[in-house]
Amino acid sequence: MKKQTAMNRDWIATARTLSEALPYLQRYEGAIVVVKFGGHAMGDDEAMQTFARDIVLMRQVGVNPVIVHGGGPMINDMLDRLGVKSDFVRGKRVTDAATVEVVEMVLSGRVNKAIVQAINEQGGKGVGLSGKDAGLMICDQTDPDLGFVGTPAEIDTGILHSMFRSDIIPVIAPLGMGRNGETFNINGDTAAGAIAGALKADRLLLLTDVAGVKDAEGNVVTELSDVQIREMTEQGVIAGGMIPKTETALDAIARGVRAVVILDGRAPNAVLLELFTEHGAGSMIRAG
Numbered sequence: 074m075k076k077q078t079a080m081n082r083d084w085i086a087t088a089r090t091l092s093e094a095l096p097y098l099q100r101y102e103g104a105i106v107v108v109k110f111g112g113h114a115m116g117d118d119e120a121m122q123t124f125a126r127d128i129v130l131m132r133q134v135g136v137n138p139v140i141v142h143g144g145g146p147m148i149n150d151m152l153d154r155l156g157v158k159s160d161f162v163r164g165k166r167v168t169d170a171a172t173v174e175v176v177e178m179v180l181s182g183r184v185n186k187a188i189v190q191a192i193n194e195q196g197g198k199g200v201g202l203s204g205k206d207a208g209l210m211i212c213d214q215t216d217p218d219l220g221f222v223g224t225p226a227e228i229d230t231g232i233l234h235s236m237f238r239s240d241i242i243p244v245i246a247p248l249g250m251g252r253n254g255e256t257f258n259i260n261g262d263t264a265a266g267a268i269a270g271a272l273k274a275d276r277l278l279l280l281t282d283v284a285g286v287k288d289a290e291g292n293v294v295t296e297l298s299d300v301q302i303r304e305m306t307e308q309g310v311i312a313g314g315m316i317p318k319t320e321t322a323l324d325a326i327a328r329g330v331r332a333v334v335i336l337d338g339r340a341p342n343a344v345l346l347e348l349f350t351e352h353g354a355g356s357m358i359r360a361g
Contacts, residue, residue, distance in 0.1 A: 097349040102135035104275035105237075107330075108344060109265035110188065111143035111280060120339065125191035125199075127344045128242060132197055136348070137237045140192075140199075140244045141268060143261035144184040151179050162218045168258045173221040176258045177203075180246040188244050199242045204249035204264065205256065207232040212249035212257040223249045223257025225264060228271035266321040270328025277325050278347060279318055280338025285356035286315060295353065298361035299323050322358045332359040 110124065131138045152159060152175055160167045168176065185201040192199030204210025204225070209232060212223030236243050247264035249257045262279060269277040285293040286302075289310050297305075302319050305311045311319055315335075322333035336343050336355025347354040 093351070094349040098134050101275065101348055103137070105137045105139065105272050106131065106276045106278065106348070107139045107141060107265055107269035107272065107274045108278045109141050109143070109262055109280060110338065111261055115142070115144070115184070121187070121191050122195070123341055124338070124344070125188070125197070126195045127342055128192060129195040129197035130345065131348070132240065132242055138242055139233060139268060139272070139274075140188060140242065141247060141261060141265035142180075142184060142188055142244065143247065144180050147184055148176055148179050151175050165219055165222075167218070168220040168222050170221070173256050173258055177248055177256055180248060185244055185246045192242055192244065197242050198240055199244050200236065201244045201246070202232075203246040204259065208250065209233075209245070210249035210259070210264065210267070212251055212259065214251065214257070221255060221257050223251065223259050225249060225259060225267035228267055230271050233272065260317070262318055262321040266325040266328075269325050269330045273329040275331050276348070277322070277330050277333045278344060279321065279333065279335045280343065281318065281335060282337065282339060283315070284337045285335050286311060286319065286358075294356055297356055297358045299326055299358065300361040302358060319358070326358065326360050332357050334358070
């Protein structure tokens with residue numbers, strides 16, 4: 074009898090949660106949400122399935138999700154296995170012709186298809202592509218010293234809008250094409266920000282391995298303006314690996330994205346918590 078009562082409480086709590094989510098479901102119906110998927114969650118089967126289920130649910134309730142993924146650890150593993158040595162310039166990997174072949178094989182192959190498969194297993198219609206497909210991302214070389222590393226210069230969003238109309242969830246590997254047909258490797262956050270900006274997305278969600286942007290005392294700041302981000306960076310409060318993520322956020326906002334959220338992708342249902350609850354998750358950044 075006690076067990077039955079506990080189960081009833083769980084069902085009631087679930088029903089209440091669904092009811093409280095209604096305004097947020099209505100708010101995001103038809104919205105475009107770009108999600109950068111990376112970090113340790115990519116290498117965890119259970120986390121991958123949870124993420125895929127959340128993305129399929131988003132599509133089911135009328136949101137248009139776009140997944141842009143990374144794959145650095147998988148690339149490093151394959152380079153080591155193939156004996157391809159990497160040089161570094163100012164702490165950044167030089168992507169030569171041999172390396173970019175491995176990068177494309179891993180990102181467009183192993184990583185991209187694993188995410189697509191997970192989405193399809195949850196009942197969604199995931200389709201994998203890279204920035205090279207249909208001329209989605211045309212790149213300029215970021216720095217000659219880094220080799221085949223690109224910065225998105227032109228984004229053709231037509232193919233993505235076609236996918237939205239067909240209830241397809243795009244899963245994009247961060248590779249682009251140069252103006253002379255070269256293949257360029259693109260930082261995953263940079264690619265996600267450029268795509269979100271071109272789509273004028275309602276949200277860009279950057280899933281990381283930290284809870285969000287922290288203040289000088291180490292507390293996560295739930296809401297920040299672009300002005301605050303610049304001040305915290307100048308003061309050294311935002312440092313290390315958080316700098317490129319906040320720079321991506323500022324660039325995306327400047328391109329027309331309504332808000333960017335940096336959140337912990339390891340937390341169960343992090344995407345749903347951010348979009349469909351009053352509390353949200355992580356740190357939201359928007360124009361001042």
